[in-house]
Amino acid sequence: MGAERFDSFGRATPPATRTMPADDAIALMKSGKAKKNALLAYGNGRSYGDSCQNEAGTVVDMRPLDRILAFNAETGLLEAEAGVLLSDIMAHAAPYGFFPAVVPGTQFVTLGGAIANDVHGKNHHRRGTFGCHVESFTLLRSDGRIYRCSDTDNACLFQATIGGMGLTGLILSASIRMMRVPSLDIVEKATPFRDLGEFFDLAEAADQANEYAVAWIDQLAGGHRRGRGLLFTGNHAEHGSHTASHAGGRLSVPFQPPFNVLNRPFLTAFNAAYRWKKGRSSVPRHVGYQGFFFPLDGLSGWNRLYGPKGLFQHQSVVPEDVAHRAVKALLEAARQAGQGSFLTVLKRFGSIRSPALLSFPRPGFTLTLDFPNRGEVTLQLLRELDRITVEAGGAVNPYKDARMGADIFAASFPDWQRLEALRDPAFMSDFWMRTAKKLDVRRGNVEAAE
Ligand SMILES: Cc1cc2nc3c(=O)[nH]c(=O)nc-3n(C[C@H](O)[C@H](O)[C@H](O)COP(=O)(O)OP(=O)(O)OC[C@H]3O[C@@H](n4cnc5c(N)ncnc54)[C@H](O)[C@@H]3O)c2cc1C
Structure with missing residues (x-):
């Protein structure tokens, strides 16, 4: 087995x-050096x-901090070290009838990572x-001190660390409030829609009636099928299971194929089969x-x-009143560039405010597109998607991004x-080096340029 890659x-x-x-990073920070x-x-x-x-520095592997420290089976309050995976938290709390109030599209995220990116799930409209x-x-923090943060203690650091993308220090442990559920299983409904107009007619009522709602768009369908998809609620x-099932990964991609397997003919066939x-x-x-x-x-x-060149994900959010036009323009830009997105997901965000200083979700609609990295042509398309998003008064998700310019970041997060x-x-x-620090230099902060 080769050495682990920190990708x-x-x-x-x-x-x-x-x-x-x-442990080494904790010792270094406690020494103040x-x-x-x-x-x-x-x-x-x-x-x-x-x-x-952090190319110029060192990344700290938080996964060894993986203990669940306490769980109150009456209230659902769970305390764990920051490297615990959500899959383990689910397995721990499920028999007591509790589930995380918010889960992203993968359970293999750590508690610290979920806080640092203030992640969202299919129930943003409710939770x-x-x-x-x-x-x-x-x-x-690197001053060697451990700060206990909540909305009453060190509230500024609490707000800055949630959604702070790891920049305020190391989260060592956290307490989260889990949600009581009748079972882990889901009663799911898939409603086909013919075009975006139909989706936008359905979306708000679907949110009101359901805990979870998200749409999949067949981004490669052309002609009269354009914008078709499925709304999952x-x-x-x-009545259902109270035991967490095996956490994914029964099948695996055993080696790195030398080219992108998810090409257009594959995706067209996949999308048609999936929809069917x-x-x-x-x-x-x-x-x-x-x-x-x-x-x-x-x-x-x-x-x-x-x-081997990987993929880029582009996630945007645009305000509700311009969403239909903007989402159409984003999908059209991808089509015109001849770039197929394997997974195209559209979702309505609700208006519940996060305590975070910088949080991506805001009221409106969010569109997520995945593209194979084809070099400059893909980067050009992504810049166009950024432009459409920002001109619509929206934002581009920083923790899905590997290339956005400083101006797009500033427009997304003024x-x-x-x-x-409050950065440590x-x-x-x-x-942060590519976006905020560039903006800092423009503002004349000489230190940032060092
Ligand atoms: C298949 C898939 C589906 C996804 N679906 C969604 C979705 O529906 N919604 C959504 O919001 N996101 C989604 N994501 C993105 C993912 O949920 C987030 O990027 C998540 O934050 C990753 O967590 P991680 O533990 O892997 O952290 P990393 O990706 O390793 O790090 C994320 C950030 O957290 C910081 N960090 C990690 N641990 C700590 C710590 N202990 N202290 C301080 N900072 C820390 C890091 O510095 C970094 O800035 C998805 C990702 C995948 C691969």
């Missing part, structure tokens, strides 16, 4: 070259871009982001939670199918300077 999930940027176990911009926490590398990388369910956490089943299989009947079905929330976890290492003010001086990421 981003998109693998379009090189893996980290210098890594350090959590950590150097400027030297460190960055690495959770489980499920961020698509370079927000989990907001992951950060809305964080009771407190402990944060180690779901609720926890009244899932959309055959609009009758609700009882399904396991793994397939509903984490369909891609079933094939471990699937990102390798994109070939408050970025508030995070920079010993912490830096390639993403």
